[in-house]
Each structure stands twice: as C-alpha cells, then as structure tokens.
Amino acid sequence: MVTPSATAPLCKRCGIRPATYRRFGSCNACRSAFYAHETRLRTANLPLISFEEFCRQHPWRASRRPAPAAVIPPAAAFPAFAEDPELVPGFLLFSPIMQRLAADIRKVAATDASILITGASGVGKELVARAFHRLSDRKNKPFIPVNCGLLAPELAESLLFGHVRGAFTGAVRESSGLFLAANGGTVLLDEIGDLPFGLQIKLLRFLDDQVIWRVGGVESRVVNVRILAATNRDLPALVKRGLFRADLFHRLTVIRIHVPRLAERVDDIAGLATRFLQAAAPEKKFSADAIRAMEAYAWPGNVRELKHLVTRIRHLFPGDTVSERDIQYYLAQGSAWESTAEDPEPTDVAPASAPLPSSLIQLSWTELKRRTTEEQRIKLVRDLWVECRGNRREVAKKLKITYKTAFRLLALAGLRQHPE
Known part of the structure; x- marks a missing residue:
C-alpha cells in the first residue's frame, strides 16, 4: 500500500491524487468499484471484505506511482461508471449520497404511494421519476411527464381529463385526456407548484378516487394511474400564502424524495463530466487540473449546467486535452449567458410578488x-x-x-x- 503524504495524498488503490481523499482516502472510481463488488457479494450471500483487502485483490495499476502525465483518460479513470443497470439509462451513482437515494427509490418503487420529488432546477428530478416507473410493476405501461407550468388555465382540465365534442368553442372532436392515455402507467406532474389554483381541487378529487369526468361529459370512468409530482419551489411557503392547497400538499407528500444539488455531491462531478465528454467527444479528455477546477465550481445550474459545459467543449474546443484554463473560459461563457437570461424583457404583466396597483381595479x-x-x-x-x-x-x-x-x-x- 502507498502511504499518502501530507502534501499530496494518494489513493490506496490506484495511486493518483483524489479530490475526495479527506472523506474516503480513495478516489471516486475506486470507491464506486468497491461498492459494486460489495453489492455482488451481498447478492450471492458471500462474506464481505474490507476496502484494503479489495485493493489487494483487485489492483488497478501495475505501478502504484502517480501517472507521469496529469491527464485522466476517460475510459480508464471510471471503468464501470458506477451506473446501476436496474435504474434508467444515465442515472449515474458515483457518490454515496446518490447511492442512498437509489436505495430509497428501490424501497418504494413497487408501491402506489404518492411521491413528491423536490430539488433545484437541473438536478435530474425527471430521471428519478423515470427510475420509479422503471422499477415498478407499471414499467411496461406509459410514462407521461406533464409540465404544469406550461398548462394554460383554460385548457388544463381538458388536457388532463379530456373533453367531449362540442364541450367548448373549438372542441371539434373528443379527447380522452392524458390521465386516460396513461391508464395503468405513471404520470409525472412536473413543476406541481405552478399548477393553476382552480385545477388543484380537481386533482385532489382525482387522487382520492381515480375517477375522471371529461369536460362537458356526463359519464365517469375509473382509471389506474400512479401520480408522481416534482417541484423546485417551496410548497409549504406557497401553502402559507394561499397559493397552493394544503390538502393537496399533504396528499402528494406521502413520501418525499429530495435530490441534492450537484455542489452537495462533489464526488459525482468527475464521473459525470468524464461520462458526458466520452459520450459527446470520445477523442477529448480532461486533465487532472480541469477535474479539480470543476469540483471547485459552485454549479448553480447543477447537472444541466455541467452538460451544457461539455456541449460547449465538444463544439468549440479544438484540442484533445481540456485544461483548467479551458474549463474556466467555458464556465465564464455560461455565466455570462445566465446573467443575461436572468434579466427578462419588460412586460405589461406585473410580477407575481408585486402588489397590484389600485388602478387595475377599474x-x-x-x-x-x-x-x-x-x-x-x-x-x-x-x-x-x-x-x-x-x-x-x-x-x-x-x-x-x-x-x-x-x-x-x-x-x-x-x-x-x-x-x-
């Protein structure tokens, strides 16, 4: 075993400098490989071994010295990418916190309990919802995601519950609605905090009895749909402000799953970035300094921002090895775009938080x-x-x-x- 020095700690298994040494004394890939091996032993009911014994039995490199070139080869740094084959493609589980999240998903996926998935924008809430669907008995039935923020209040009920012909102006043919289309499967109500207030009571009634009444219709129909909800908003605060029904909130939060920000799971950054780059541009690779620069970044846009960074590198970076300076340059490009995007164009619609002018009552x-x-x-x-x-x-x-x-x-x- 290599004894890590105080100035440049080395991984116990592969001999490189890991960013997560303070936590585990090893790099992300070695720990992920150990967790995968431990899972196989548990499945086969075989005796477990320690991480040190695992390092002795499964040496990664013939030499335990650091590689002379400060470059992390995409294919060698993360051989298995720690991707759980039972979850949806792309659901990468490098860090312990995400592996615990996957364990929670497996525990409740087979139930029909209502689940609220919370987390900031860009953390992968829809991937978590797809994992719930894939691990359930409904995996061969439809999975339909619905963005509640895009539902027009006057058409939302018709879109979800359906309508009969002539129910309103423009209803030239009848529609079954998304709930009936997903019968037997799963519906994800993404951005549930933006659901029109008038539709919340109808959704609450549907969650209670799974009966749909089409707009303009006189006949009901029973469906079997599992409802998952996701949001990046503070629903308890919306309930206190009277903008979200308390009874619907409690009905949706039978089980709550929180997806942490990317900055809260630094162990995932190197693996995710390498995986994204290998998929987008296999001929390119990150240097060790570039990996450290990404691990030190705050990632306000979470995994989505990391994907956008890799996309910029794929199309704009002319070389083969991405350095720390290149990472800082392309991150600065993204930050400039985000600061511009946060300033919306002026509109005659007052912002939601602003008080209504008294003249509007006229x-x-x-x-x-x-x-x-x-x-x-x-x-x-x-x-x-x-x-x-x-x-x-x-x-x-x-x-x-x-x-x-x-x-x-x-x-x-x-x-x-x-x-x-």
Whole structure:
C-alpha cells in the first residue's frame, strides 16, 4: 500500500491524487468499484471484505506511482461508471449520497404511494421519476411527464381529463385526456407548484378516487394511474400564502424524495463530466487540473449546467486535452449567458410578488386577466373578500362581474365562510 503524504495524498488503490481523499482516502472510481463488488457479494450471500483487502485483490495499476502525465483518460479513470443497470439509462451513482437515494427509490418503487420529488432546477428530478416507473410493476405501461407550468388555465382540465365534442368553442372532436392515455402507467406532474389554483381541487378529487369526468361529459370512468409530482419551489411557503392547497400538499407528500444539488455531491462531478465528454467527444479528455477546477465550481445550474459545459467543449474546443484554463473560459461563457437570461424583457404583466396597483381595479375582468397572473388575481379576490366582509355581491360589483362568477372565484380561492 502507498502511504499518502501530507502534501499530496494518494489513493490506496490506484495511486493518483483524489479530490475526495479527506472523506474516503480513495478516489471516486475506486470507491464506486468497491461498492459494486460489495453489492455482488451481498447478492450471492458471500462474506464481505474490507476496502484494503479489495485493493489487494483487485489492483488497478501495475505501478502504484502517480501517472507521469496529469491527464485522466476517460475510459480508464471510471471503468464501470458506477451506473446501476436496474435504474434508467444515465442515472449515474458515483457518490454515496446518490447511492442512498437509489436505495430509497428501490424501497418504494413497487408501491402506489404518492411521491413528491423536490430539488433545484437541473438536478435530474425527471430521471428519478423515470427510475420509479422503471422499477415498478407499471414499467411496461406509459410514462407521461406533464409540465404544469406550461398548462394554460383554460385548457388544463381538458388536457388532463379530456373533453367531449362540442364541450367548448373549438372542441371539434373528443379527447380522452392524458390521465386516460396513461391508464395503468405513471404520470409525472412536473413543476406541481405552478399548477393553476382552480385545477388543484380537481386533482385532489382525482387522487382520492381515480375517477375522471371529461369536460362537458356526463359519464365517469375509473382509471389506474400512479401520480408522481416534482417541484423546485417551496410548497409549504406557497401553502402559507394561499397559493397552493394544503390538502393537496399533504396528499402528494406521502413520501418525499429530495435530490441534492450537484455542489452537495462533489464526488459525482468527475464521473459525470468524464461520462458526458466520452459520450459527446470520445477523442477529448480532461486533465487532472480541469477535474479539480470543476469540483471547485459552485454549479448553480447543477447537472444541466455541467452538460451544457461539455456541449460547449465538444463544439468549440479544438484540442484533445481540456485544461483548467479551458474549463474556466467555458464556465465564464455560461455565466455570462445566465446573467443575461436572468434579466427578462419588460412586460405589461406585473410580477407575481408585486402588489397590484389600485388602478387595475377599474379595469374590466377580461383586461385584468390579461395584465395579471393567476396568483395576483387570487390575492385580489381574497383582499376584496376581507374588505367587503364576506359580501359576495359587493365583490362582484367591485370586479364588474356577475354574482355567479364571483361565487365561483371565491370558491376556487377557498373562501366560503364569512371572514372573522
């Protein structure tokens, strides 16, 4: 065994300098290979061995000295890529924290319990949902992802539950809806925090009895669909603000799975980057300094940003070995793009968090809907409800709408009792 020095610690197995020595005393690839070997021993009910014994039985290099060139060959650095064959393709499990996540997925995948997948944008929440589907008894049935942030409020119910012919203007033919199309399978409601408020009560009812009523129809139909939800928003905070139903939140969070940020699982960065680069440009490779530069970066865009970095290297980098300086250059390109993208163009629609100007109350309801978001309209209805002390006719008068419309809006906002 090579005794690591204080200035440049070496891996116990391969003799290279690992970024994760402080945690394990070994590099990512060696630890991943050991975990895979340990899993095979457990499956065969054979005696387990220690990591030191594993290093003696499975030497990686004939020489235990560091490689003279500071280059990590893509094919040699991560021979098995620690990819679990039972999970979806591309679900890479280098770090212990992701391997624990995979173990949790296996435990609950076979159940029909509602699961809420949380995590920042770009961490791979849809991959986790696909893993749940693939490891369940529904794996041969459809898997349909739905981005709730893209659902238009006036068409969302029709898209999910279906409609009959002539149910509304433009409904020239009937539609079965996505829930019926996924019968027997799984539906992922991605960005569930952006689901229109009026549709949340309908989804809650569907989760309770699995019965769909098509828009304009008079016949119900029972379906068998597993619902998975994913979000990058703080749902408890939305519940407190009255923008997400508390009963739906509790119905969805029977089991909660959190996918950590890439910066919280540094052990994954080298393996993921090498795997992405090998798939995109097999002739290129990262130097050891480039790997360390990526491990020191914060990755605000998570795995998606790492993929974009590899894409830029594939198309723009002319050489074969990517250095630390090259990584910093292409990361700076991405940061400049992100800072530009975060400044949206001005619009006449007020931001969701901004207070509504008092002049908007003078507009017609149609114009008000065009200039405001649904969250703002719900807040406006709530404020008027309190101001009018629960008088629905006064609310309708101030909004210039019919009493029936005001009654429906108040019901959607969850306001049925007289305010205290």
